[in-house]
Amino acid sequence: MTSTTRPFRSLLYIPGSKERALDKARALPVDAILFDLEDAVMPEAKVEARATLLAALGEGGYGKRAKIVRINALDTEWGEGDVAALKGADIDAILLPKVNSAKDIDRLAALCDVPIWAMMETPLAIFNALEIAAHPRIEGFVAGTNDLAKELNCRTRPDRLPMQMALQTMLMAARAHGVVATDGVYNQFKDEAGLEAECEQGRDLGFDGKTLIHPAQVEIANRVFAPSEAEIDLARRQIEAFEAVLASGQGVAVVDGKIVENLHVETAKKTLAQAEAIAEAG
Numbered sequence: 671m672t673s674t675t676r677p678f679r680s681l682l683y684i685p686g687s688k689e690r691a692l693d694k695a696r697a698l699p700v701d702a703i704l705f706d707l708e709d710a711v712m713p714e715a716k717v718e719a720r721a722t723l724l725a726a727l728g729e730g731g732y733g734k735r736a737k738i739v740r741i742n743a744l745d746t747e748w749g750e751g752d753v754a755a756l757k758g759a760d761i762d763a764i765l766l767p768k769v770n771s772a773k774d775i776d777r778l779a780a781l782c783d784v785p786i787w788a789m790m791e792t793p794l795a796i797f798n799a800l801e802i803a804a805h806p807r808i809e810g811f812v813a814g815t816n817d818l819a820k821e822l823n824c825r826t827r828p829d830r831l832p833m834q835m836a837l838q839t840m841l842m843a844a845r846a847h848g849v850v851a852t853d854g855v856y857n858q859f860k861d862e863a864g865l866e867a868e869c870e871q872g873r874d875l876g877f878d879g880k881t882l883i884h885p886a887q888v889e890i891a892n893r894v895f896a897p898s899e900a901e902i903d904l905a906r907r908q909i910e911a912f913e914a915v916l917a918s919g920q921g922v923a924v925v926d927g928k929i930v931e932n933l934h935v936e937t938a939k940k941t942l943a944q945a946e947a948i949a950e951a952g
């Protein structure tokens with residue numbers, strides 16, 4: 671599951687306890703659903719939420735959206751029960767919260783055979799990001815910016831300066847091992863301009879997409895994390911120009927006043943592949 675073969679522009683958390691929201695998601699244009707059994711579900715509702723979620727998954731209707739279930743941490747009273755209940759369910763991955771090291775992934779890997787995603791939301795996870803990304807069962811990272819802020823005791827700022835080290839470290843680790851990297855949630859779900867600015871920042875940093883908490887956030891994430899028409903047009907022109915100079919025995923083209931070498935052509939091809947994957951996902 672990489673972002674060029676499957677888009678991960680928008681990943682919507684849905685509380686596993688909310689039947690109405692579980693149903694609504696069947697019609698939302700999201701790339702992935704993060705069915706949540708952890709923080710969005712109150713302790714007294716955890717066991718019932720598991721059953722509600724399993725019934726919704728059994729009913730199906732989520733189409734091509736990636737179906738990822740966030741279980742409770744394995745050191746809680748619900749974690750192992752969540753994994754056992756999901757055995758045989760139609761899901762694409764399990765998302766493990768509060769990961770600290772690759773050992774946490776080993777523990778989950780021994781209990782299930784589906785791909786694993788990790789919440790990157792503790793200081794230890796950030797320092798151990800490389801070994802977590804290198805784990806053979808890991809396919810995706812999700813930044814847990816609320817938990818990180820809590821752990822760091824940092825202030826929430828529009829530029830997310832206190833988060834940059836953590837965000838960039840997890841991104842580097844993800845890219846080193848071909849793991850999908852997705853940004854944290856934007857809590858003020860009615861503030862569209864703020865969400866758009868944070869999506870733009872996440873896209874500039876290199877994230878594949880953004881995790882979301884409300885359906886109203888989906889359109890903005892889908893738009894910002896997709897290659898724009900201008901980027902697609904530029905990618906096509908770069909590929910054409912480079913092929914033309916290659917045919918004349920040279921290795922450097924110039925497009926819009928900027929050099930185009932082999933490495934830029936690779937980026938251009940990736941842009942076109944992403945656009946194609948988005949079109950195919952419908």
Ligand SMILES: CC(C)(COP(=O)(O)OP(=O)(O)OC[C@H]1O[C@@H](n2cnc3c(N)ncnc32)[C@H](O)[C@@H]1OP(=O)(O)O)[C@@H](O)C(=O)NCCC(=O)NCCSC(=O)C[C@H](O)C(=O)O
Nearest residue numbers: 683684685690691694709710791814815816817883884885
């Ligand atoms: C934030 C909410 C509590 C707001 O809920 P509500 O007031 O009900 O919103 P609306 O009335 O505007 O809802 C309109 C309709 O949309 C549906 N809806 C709402 N949210 C979702 C959703 N997430 N997925 C699918 N559908 C949703 C409502 O049912 C309404 O439908 P209808 O009645 O048919 O019109 C609520 O949005 C919410 O609970 N969001 C999810 C919160 C959540 O999942 N939190 C945990 C994940 S974030 C996290 O844990 C961070 C991470 O770990 C970290 O550390 O950073």
Ligand SMILES: [Mg+2]
Nearest residue numbers: 791814816817
């Ligand atoms: Mg969290």
